[in-house]
Amino acid sequence: MSNNQPANKGPVLSAPQATEAITQVRRLSDKQPTTFIGRFKENLQFVRGRGSLEISIVLAVLLIGYITASLISPAGFAFLNPNNLSGVISQSIPVLAILGLAAGILMIAGEFDLSLGPAITFNAIVFIKVSESAGLWAGILAGIASGVFIALVNGSIVVFTKIPSFIATLGMSFFWAGASIFVNGTTPAILTTSRDATMVFLFAQDFGSFRSQLVWLVIIGTIAYFFLHRHKLGNHMFAVGGNESAAEAISINPKKIKLIAFAIFGGLVGFASILIAVRTSSMQPGGSATQDFTLFAIAAAVVGGTSLNGGRGSVIGIIVGAALIELIRNGLLLGRAPGFYITLFVGITIVIASIFNKLMEGKAR
Amino acid sequence: MSSPLLSVKGVTKKYGPNTVLNDVSFDIGKSEVVGLLGDNGAGKSTLVKIMSGVVDATQGEFFWDGKKIEGINREKTEELGVETIFQDSALVPQMSITRNIFMGREITNKLGLMKIKAMDAITAQVLDSVVTIEGIKSPKQLVASLSGGQAQAVAIARAVHFKRSLLILDEPTSALAVRATEALLDYLRQLKGEGVSSVLVTHNLHHAYQVCDRHIVMNHGRKILDVRKEDTTVEELTAAVVGGAEGIRRYRESRGL
Ligand SMILES: Nc1ncnc2c1ncn2[C@@H]1O[C@H](COP(=O)(O)OP(=O)(O)O)[C@@H](O)[C@H]1O
Numbered sequence: 112m113s114n115n116q117p118a119n120k121g122p123v124l125s126a127p128q129a130t131e132a133i134t135q136v137r138r139l140s141d142k143q144p145t146t147f148i149g150r151f152k153e154n155l156q157f158v159r160g161r162g163s164l165e166i167s168i169v170l171a172v173l174l175i176g177y178i179t180a181s182l183i184s185p186a187g188f189a190f191l192n193p194n195n196l197s198g199v200i201s202q203s204i205p206v207l208a209i210l211g212l213a214a215g216i217l218m219i220a221g222e223f224d225l226s227l228g229p230a231i232t233f234n235a236i237v238f239i240k241v242s243e244s245a246g247l248w249a250g251i252l253a254g255i256a257s258g259v260f261i262a263l264v265n266g267s268i269v270v271f272t273k274i275p276s277f278i279a280t281l282g283m284s285f286f287w288a289g290a291s292i293f294v295n296g297t298t299p300a301i302l303t304t305s306r307d308a309t310m311v312f313l314f315a316q317d318f319g320s321f322r323s324q325l326v327w328l329v330i331i332g333t334i335a336y337f338f339l340h341r342h343k344l345g346n347h348m349f350a351v352g353g354n355e356s357a358a359e360a361i362s363i364n365p366k367k368i369k370l371i372a373f374a375i376f377g378g379l380v381g382f383a384s385i386l387i388a389v390r391t392s393s394m395q396p397g398g399s400a401t402q403d404f405t406l407f408a409i410a411a412a413v414v415g416g417t418s419l420n421g422g423r424g425s426v427i428g429i430i431v432g433a434a435l436i437e438l439i440r441n442g443l444l445l446g447r448a449p450g451f452y453i454t455l456f457v458g459i460t461i462v463i464a465s466i467f468n469k470l471m472e473g474k475a476r
Numbered sequence: 477m478s479s480p481l482l483s484v485k486g487v488t489k490k491y492g493p494n495t496v497l498n499d500v501s502f503d504i505g506k507s508e509v510v511g512l513l514g515d516n517g518a519g520k521s522t523l524v525k526i527m528s529g530v531v532d533a534t535q536g537e538f539f540w541d542g543k544k545i546e547g548i549n550r551e552k553t554e555e556l557g558v559e560t561i562f563q564d565s566a567l568v569p570q571m572s573i574t575r576n577i578f579m580g581r582e583i584t585n586k587l588g589l590m591k592i593k594a595m596d597a598i599t600a601q602v603l604d605s606v607v608t609i610e611g612i613k614s615p616k617q618l619v620a621s622l623s624g625g626q627a628q629a630v631a632i633a634r635a636v637h638f639k640r641s642l643l644i645l646d647e648p649t650s651a652l653a654v655r656a657t658e659a660l661l662d663y664l665r666q667l668k669g670e671g672v673s674s675v676l677v678t679h680n681l682h683h684a685y686q687v688c689d690r691h692i693v694m695n696h697g698r699k700i701l702d703v704r705k706e707d708t709t710v711e712e713l714t715a716a717v718v719g720g721a722e723g724i725r726r727y728r729e730s731r732g733l
């Protein structure tokens with residue numbers, strides 16, 4: 112198939128009476144930027160109104176506020192304390208950002224998975240048990256495979272029965288929570304001998320100014336960026352989430368694309384489960400220990416500009432969204448606010464962010 | 477005589493108890509412009525979707541250049557070089573013009589990464605051929621921000637860019653200004669010269685009569701008229717679209733035919 116329109120074919124839709132002069136004034140290809148800076152400016156212009164720029168400004172303002180408060184009163188608001196910084200920037204933000212990317216990719220393709228939290232418990236237990244019995248590398252593989260497996264089970268139910276993913280995966284979240292008890296009983300699974308130097312180096316090492324988790328976020332974020340925004344499969348996810356029948360009319364298979372989205376979601380959740388398990392060294396079956404992650408991951412995606420209706424979202428926006436949520440949580444902790452404030456605040460943040468997204472959707476160009 | 481480009485034989489389509497298409501057969505010749513006419517709900521769009529391989533027929537056979545197409549679907553029609561402008565335009569509003577035009581047919585490197593600069597440049601070029609549509613700022617613009625006419629131009633540009641043998645247009649001019657419409661009709665005549673066939677679905681009988689070599693009139697899911705341009709008049713087509721088979725009979729009677 113030829114992708115090149117013959118250049119000399121002339122205007123396809125030019126009216127016979129259109130004069131040469133008018134034709135030339137309107138030519139779009141002459142307006143194409145040729146320099147690097149020109150292209151950058153054009154990109155920036157069309158990034159505005161798509162969420163990630165606005166949310167980055169909010170994050171910057173919040174950071175300036177925190178830094179100021181911490182400089183004025185280092186004891187009262189210990190944000191700049193190295194321990195605090197390392198905990199937030201190197202541990203909490205990367206885990207939530209990876210989970211946010213997982214939820215976000217699925218949302219872009221037009222689906223949800225509300226069993227994310229209980230799936231973390233299940234994956235972490237699989238990772239711990241296999242690491243203890245068969246070694247680290249088998250454990251890593253098993254943890255990620257468990258995530259992919261769970262997501263593909265959920266995804267198949269959603270894709271083939273056409274039950275809305277909200278309902279199907281809400282039901283499945285109870286199933287996976289129960290399954291974690293079935294696999295491990297009611298006592299926690301604990302990392303003992305397998306939590307050796309290699310495991311810690313890979314998933315929880317403190318390198319002074321940063322930790323392993325942050326490195327993973329950089330790696331995964333970069334791959335996710337190229338996948339979603341540059342790869343044709345990522346493009347198909349936006350297409351299917353944005354207008355499924357339009358994608359189908361152009362011979363993209365929505366079922367296949369959605370199942371791939373579920374699999375990627377599962378792999379990322381599986382990986383995040385490993386980070387969580389290594390950090391805490393143990394996992395309590397039943398799912399209540401990780402249930403908040405479901406809401407927080409979706410919140411990170413939505414705050415980062417991902418549309419609840421599919422077809423819209425960005426990797427940078429989601430990472431910034433995760434950072435914003437973790438910073439707010441950290442600020443509330445440092446300000447000694449009671450625990451329930453955090454869920455209350457995240458709930459409000461999702462609603463405000465959704466309203467904001469809705470407004471931006473109208474403005475987008 | 478060589479076989480027609482596409483032969484549709486005995487197509488029936490049922491939605492539940494409703495028969496939307498009833499035993500419809502017709503040919504589309506090579507380099508022929510065929511007008512597909514009929515009132516709202518006559519089944520034109522359904523027929524277009526079936527011919528494009530997007531919707532399955534309940535019954536019916538398809539022949540391409542005399543050879544039977546087994547299990548027609550969008551992948552097969554794409555391979556054959558069929559492009560369709562659907563009535564509901566089939567664009568993704570949240571995506572840019574370029575990404576809509578190349579959706580599913582991205583230009584990529586070996587890793588599957590898209591060559592966005594190259595696609596933008598082609599998009600600008602293809603849209604430039606649609607010069608009578610003003611106000612499109614950049615190939616990176618989201619389709620959501622376009623007017624109805626501009627969006628229709630994008631859908632037309634996509635089909636025009638990828639078509640190789642058959643271009644199907646389902647009410648393509650509904651949102652276009654007069655001049656753009658004239659230009660599109662002109663283009664269909666030009667296509668003939670390039671050996672590309674087309675099917676034009678429209679409400680406007682004058683448009684159809686201007687450019688089509690043959691006219692097929694649908695009524696309640698049945699084909700009631702299939703005539704060459706030389707053998708009919710705008711009046712007869714009007715009578716057929718408005719009055720159905722009965723309309724044609726009365727028209728012919730009044731003319732003493
Ligand atoms: N997906 C569908 N499900 C049920 N009925 C449909 C569907 N698509 C079209 N129809 C019905 O088929 C008939 C023909 O529709 P259509 O092909 O769109 O007609 P036209 O394009 O000629 O106006 C209409 O009565 C319409 O209600």
Ligand SMILES: [Mg+2]
Pocket residue numbers: 520521522563646
């Ligand atoms: Mg129609």
